[in-house]
Amino acid sequence: MTDTDDQLYGAVQQVRNFFVEIARMLTDCDRLMSEAAWESAATASLSGNSASINHPEWWVPHVVHRNYTNADQPAILKTIVVVLKDEWEDRLSEITIVATKYKSADGGAVVINSKDNSAWWLAQTNKEADGNVRVITAEDSNGSDFGRFSQIQLFAQPISLVTNVDMIKSKLVDVLVSL
Numbered sequence: 001m002t003d004t005d006d007q008l009y010g011a012v013q014q015v016r017n018f019f020v021e022i023a024r025m026l027t028d029c030d031r032l033m034s035e036a037a038w039e040s041a042a043t044a045s046l047s048g049n050s051a052s053i054n055h056p057e058w059w060v061p062h063v064v065h066r067n068y069t070n071a072d073q074p075a076i077l078k079t080i081v082v083v084l085k086d087e088w089e090d091r092l093s094e095i096t097i098v099a100t101k102y103k104s105a106d107g108g109a110v111v112i113n114s115k116d117n118s119a120w121w122l123a124q125t126n127k128e129a130d131g132n133v134r135v136i137t138a139e140d141s142n143g144s145d146f147g148r149f150s151q152i153q154l155f156a157q158p159i160s161l162v163t164n165v166d167m168i169k170s171k172l173v174d175v176l177v178s179l
Contacts, residue, residue, distance in 0.1 A: 038068035047114035077110035100154040129156040
């Protein structure tokens with residue numbers, strides 16, 4: 001192998017290892033959320049990706065996400081999302097974890113689509129990954145597809161600040177559970 005071959009192979013291995021680390025973090029989130037009575041809603045966890053030869057820029061997902069439900073609170077859905085790329089514009093300067101609480105408008109189960117995983121934070125906030133909780137209401141939503149919800153609360157952290165289980169618990173899970 002040439003040095004270039006080694007570098008390319010190493011780069012691909014680094015990407016794979018990075019996704020393994022994201023999976024470990026989200027597995028810790030699943031366990032910690034479960035301890036607080038919030039269960040993972042499904043095993044699917046990728047959005048904004050493609051296997052098409054026509055869209056190689058989408059071969060790496062835009063977000064990796066987990067959705068959580070609580071049997072005692074069916075009108076609420078909580079999510080933890082790793083935003084790898086803004087799929088509409090270039091508004092990110094770092095990989096960001098966004099945690100969100102969705103409350104349904106009709107009191108029934110919350111239904112979200114894949115764009116909900118990052119769009120509310122990207123479009124309706126200043127995109128500061130500072131841990132501050134932001135509230136989005138119908139008045140704030142600028143006519144977007146808010147009608148499904150009565151309220152959205154969310155906050156974000158840079159992935160670089162969530163480096164171990166204690167940080168996952170204190171900077172993500174504890175805050176999300178308290179919303």
